[in-house]
Amino acid sequence: MSRHVDAAEYVLGMLPPDQLERGLRLEHEDPAFAREVRELRTVMGRMQALEPDQWEPPAPPPLRLDQITGAGDPAPAPARRSWLSRLAPASGRPVLRVRPVLAAGAAGVLLAAGVAVGLLIAGSPRTGSPGRAVASARIALAPIGPAPSGAHAVAVLGTQRGVHEVTLDVRDLPPSAKGTYYEVWMARDARHMVSLGTFDVGADRRAHVTLPVAVSPAAYPIMDVSLEPDDGSPAHSSVSVLRTAGARLS
Amino acid sequence: MHTHAIAPPLPAPVPDRAAPAFALAPPREPDRRQRRLAEGLRARDPRALEEIYALHGATAFGYLVRTLRDRDAAEDVQQQVFTEVWHRGPQYDPARAGLLTWVMTIARSRAIDHLRRRVPEPRDPHDATERAGEAAPGADALLDGWRMSHYLALLPDDERRLLQLRFYEELSQTEIAERTGIALGTIKARMVRGLRRLRELIEAEEGVPA
Numbered sequence: 001m002s003r004h005v006d007a008a009e010y011v012l013g014m015l016p017p018d019q020l021e022r023g024l025r026l027e028h029e030d031p032a033f034a035r036e037v038r039e040l041r042t043v044m045g046r047m048q049a050l051e052p053d054q055w056e057p058p059a060p061p062p063l064r065l066d067q068i069t070g071a072g073d074p075a076p077a078p079a080r081r082s083w084l085s086r087l088a089p090a091s092g093r094p095v096l097r098v099r100p101v102l103a104a105g106a107a108g109v110l111l112a113a114g115v116a117v118g119l120l121i122a123g124s125p126r127t128g129s130p131g132r133a134v135a136s137a138r139i140a141l142a143p144i145g146p147a148p149s150g151a152h153a154v155a156v157l158g159t160q161r162g163v164h165e166v167t168l169d170v171r172d173l174p175p176s177a178k179g180t181y182y183e184v185w186m187a188r189d190a191r192h193m194v195s196l197g198t199f200d201v202g203a204d205r206r207a208h209v210t211l212p213v214a215v216s217p218a219a220y221p222i223m224d225v226s227l228e229p230d231d232g233s234p235a236h237s238s239v240s241v242l243r244t245a246g247a248r249l250s
Numbered sequence: 251m252h253t254h255a256i257a258p259p260l261p262a263p264v265p266d267r268a269a270p271a272f273a274l275a276p277p278r279e280p281d282r283r284q285r286r287l288a289e290g291l292r293a294r295d296p297r298a299l300e301e302i303y304a305l306h307g308a309t310a311f312g313y314l315v316r317t318l319r320d321r322d323a324a325e326d327v328q329q330q331v332f333t334e335v336w337h338r339g340p341q342y343d344p345a346r347a348g349l350l351t352w353v354m355t356i357a358r359s360r361a362i363d364h365l366r367r368r369v370p371e372p373r374d375p376h377d378a379t380e381r382a383g384e385a386a387p388g389a390d391a392l393l394d395g396w397r398m399s400h401y402l403a404l405l406p407d408d409e410r411r412l413l414q415l416r417f418y419e420e421l422s423q424t425e426i427a428e429r430t431g432i433a434l435g436t437i438k439a440r441m442v443r444g445l446r447r448l449r450e451l452i453e454a455e456e457g458v459p460a
Contacts, residue, residue, distance in 0.1 A: 008442040012416075014423070043448050046398045047417040049391075053312055054399040055414050060311035061325045063303040068333045069296045202366070 007036040140245045147241035155223050164213040176200040179230045186220035190249040222247045284344040291339025309400040310357045317361045327364050331357045348455035401451040409444030
C-alpha cells in the first residue's frame with residue numbers, strides 16, 4: 001500500500017482532514033506504518049513525562065580530572081573522602097576500634113623493606129602535588145572458615161595526606177545478620193592482631209570501606225576479616241572468613 | 251586472645267545490586283564516537299573522560315541532584331561516578347550497552363550507595379538494607395527521564411525549544427507560532443525533524459523505542 005502519509009506529522013496532529021483519514025486507515029492496515037506510529041508516540045510520551053529540570057538540566061560541576069586520573073592504579077573505588085569522614089559510617093559502616101594493647105606495640109612503626117607491601121609516595125605527575133599516593137600495594141584475600149567459596153576481597157594499602165589507610169573491597173560475603181558484624185584485622189600471628197575497624201555487608205553481598213591503618217603493614221603483614229558477635233568483646237572471635245591468600249595465623 | 255565460637259548466619263544469596271534493575275535492549279550498534287571513546291578509556295586517555303563528561307556530565311548530575319535532593323551531595327557523588335567511569339573504563343564494552351546507559355547505571359548505583367549511607371545511626375543493618383531498597387521504586391522511570399533529557403540536549407536548540415513548548419508547556423502549534431513569531435510551516439518542519447531525530451537517538455542508544 002502506498003503511504004503518502006508522514007507518520008511524524010500524523011502523530012503530531014499536523015495532517016489536514018483528508019490525510020488524517022488516510023493515516024487512521026494506514027495505522028490499522030499497514031503494520032510498518034503502525035509500528036512507526038507506535039514508536040513515535042512512545043517518544044512523545046516520554047517527552048510528556050519529563051519534569052522541568054529534565055528540560056533544563058542544572059549545570060554540572062567542573063570535572064576534577066587531575067583528581068581522577070592522577071589517582072594511580074585503577075581501582076573500582078569512589079573518590080576519597082576527608083580524613084574525618086573516613087571515620088564516619090560509609091558504605092560498609094566502618095567503625096574505628098583499635099585494640100589498645102595490641103596496637104601499642106605497633107603504632108608508629110614505619111614502613112620497612114622486605115615485606116610485600118610497597119608504598120610509593122610521590123607527587124602527582126599531572127599536578128605535582130606532594131605527598132600523594134600514586135601507587136599502592138594490593139592484597140588479595142581468600143575465603144576461609146565458614147565463608148562461601150566465592151567470597152573474596154582486595155585490600156589496597158595506600159597513603160593519603162601522610163596517613164596510611166586501607167581500602168577493602170569485599171565481594172560475595174553473606175549479608176551481616178542481626179547481632180553480627182565483620183571486622184578487619186592486621187596480624188603478625190595469632191597473638192598479635194590489630195583491629196582496623198568494622199563493617200557490615202548488605203544484601204548485595206558487598207562492602208567497600210576505607211579504614212585508617214594505625215600500624216605498620218610491614219610489622220603486621222597479614223590481613224584478616226572476622227565475623228564477630230555483637231557481644232561487647234574486643235577480641236577476635238576466632239571465626240575468620242577472609243584472609244590474605246596463602247597466609248596462616250599460628 | 252579471647253576465643254569463642256559462634257554460629258555464623260549465612261542467609262540465602264540475593265540478587266547482585268550491581269545488576270541494573272531496568273532492562274534495555276542492546277544498542278543497535280555502537281556508533282563511531284562510542285567506539286572511539288571506549289578505545290580512549292582503554293588507552294587511559296584523559297581526553298576520553300573529558301569528552302564523556304561533556305556528553306553525559308549534565309545528565310548524570312541532573313539525575314543525582316533530583317535523586318539525592320542535595321546539590322552538594324550530588325557534586326560529591328558526581329565525582330565518584332566519573333572516577334568509577336575512569337577506573338572501569340577499560341572494561342566498558344560499547345557493544346553491550348550504550349555509553350549513556352553505562353554511565354547512568356553507575357550513577358544510579360552510587361546514588362543508592364549514598365542514600366544508604368544517609369540512614370542515621372544507630373541502625374539495624376537489615377533496616378538499612380530495606381531503606382536503601384526504597385530508593386528503587388520510581389528510580390528506573392527517573393533514569394528513563396534523564397536519558398530522554400540527554401537525547402533532547404543533543405537536538406539543535408530550535409528543535410528542542412519547539413518540542414518543549416509543545417510537550418511541556420502544552421501549547422498548540424498556533425500558540426507556539428504566536429509566542430515565538432516563527433511561521434507555522436517552519437514550526438511543523440522543525441518539530442517533525444526533532445521528533446524523528448529523537449527516535450533515531452533512542453534507537454541508537456537503547457534499541458527500538460517501543
